[in-house]
Amino acid sequence: MNSLNATYETALSIDDYLFIRKAQAWDDLEYSQGAMALKNSIFIISCKVDFKTIGFVRLIGDMATSFYIQEIAVLPEYQNQGIGKELMKRAILFVKSCLKNDWKATIRLKSMPKAKSFYENLGFVSFPNKDDKNSLMMLVIN
Ligand SMILES: CC(C)(COP(=O)(O)OP(=O)(O)OC[C@H]1O[C@@H](n2cnc3c(N)ncnc32)[C@H](O)[C@@H]1OP(=O)(O)O)[C@@H](O)C(=O)NCCC(=O)NCCS
Numbered sequence: 658m659n660s661l662n663a664t665y666e667t668a669l670s671i672d673d674y675l676f677i678r679k680a681q682a683w684d685d686l687e688y689s690q691g692a693m694a695l696k697n698s699i700f701i702i703s704c705k706v707d708f709k710t711i712g713f714v715r716l717i718g719d720m721a722t723s724f725y726i727q728e729i730a731v732l733p734e735y736q737n738q739g740i741g742k743e744l745m746k747r748a749i750l751f752v753k754s755c756l757k758n759d760w761k762a763t764i765r766l767k768s769m770p771k772a773k774s775f776y777e778n779l780g781f782v783s784f785p786n787k788d789d790k791n792s793l794m795m796l797v798i799n
Contacts, residue, residue, distance in 0.1 A: 661706050661738055665747060669703040671695060673710040681730050698727070700751045704740050711735045714744040716751070724752045726766035745779050767793070 671692050678686065686694070695701065699720055703713040712731035718724035726748065731740045752764055768776050773783070785792050 661735070661740070663711075663740060663743070664705050665702055665743070666705070667700070667702050669695060669701045669710065669713050669715070673703065674713065677710070677713060677730050677732060678728070680732050683730075694727075699724070700748065702744055702747050702751075704731070704744060706735065712740050712744060714748045716748055720755050721760065722762050724755075724762060724764045726764060741775065742779070745776075749779070765793070767795075 671688060674695055675686060675688065675691050678691075695715070697717070698715050699718050700716040701713060703710050705711065712729075712735065714729040715727045716724055717727050726745075729741060729744055729748075731744075749764065752762060756762055764781075766776065766781070768781075768783075
């Protein structure tokens, strides 16, 4: 969709994964932990521009009822050019492709405050809300 000559593929190297994470100033991952995270993901799609990997989205889940966007990131210098939206659209298509006729499933994610409207543009709603009184909760183990 964009003038960047972006290509997408269902693969991501460990080095590219760790590099793009680092560019977001996210917590450092040990190489072997990054490798295991990628190996056990249910779906990964990355974006390349001029042979350089510049973004990815990574999903975990049970492939039937519950899908979770674990990470999405685009290198800062490539943001706001439609790459993130395209990655998300492809992730949503993947989830749809997993579902049989009358199956229903959820795609969950945890949004940083500044990315909320990015997800809302794609149809995501915050919860709890008036239709869902359950709270998203988390336990951090370290
Ligand atoms: C969030 C992120 C993945 C979006 O990717 P992107 O390639 O910059 O987004 P796009 O260019 O595809 O933007 C799609 C739309 O979302 C909007 N948008 C993009 N980033 C946004 C942000 N941080 N906040 C609000 N809106 C945003 C764009 O304006 C655009 O709107 P439009 O469709 O009306 O034109 C990217 O900014 C990023 O990597 N951020 C740092 C890491 C991060 O925060 N990841 C998500 C953690 S919850």
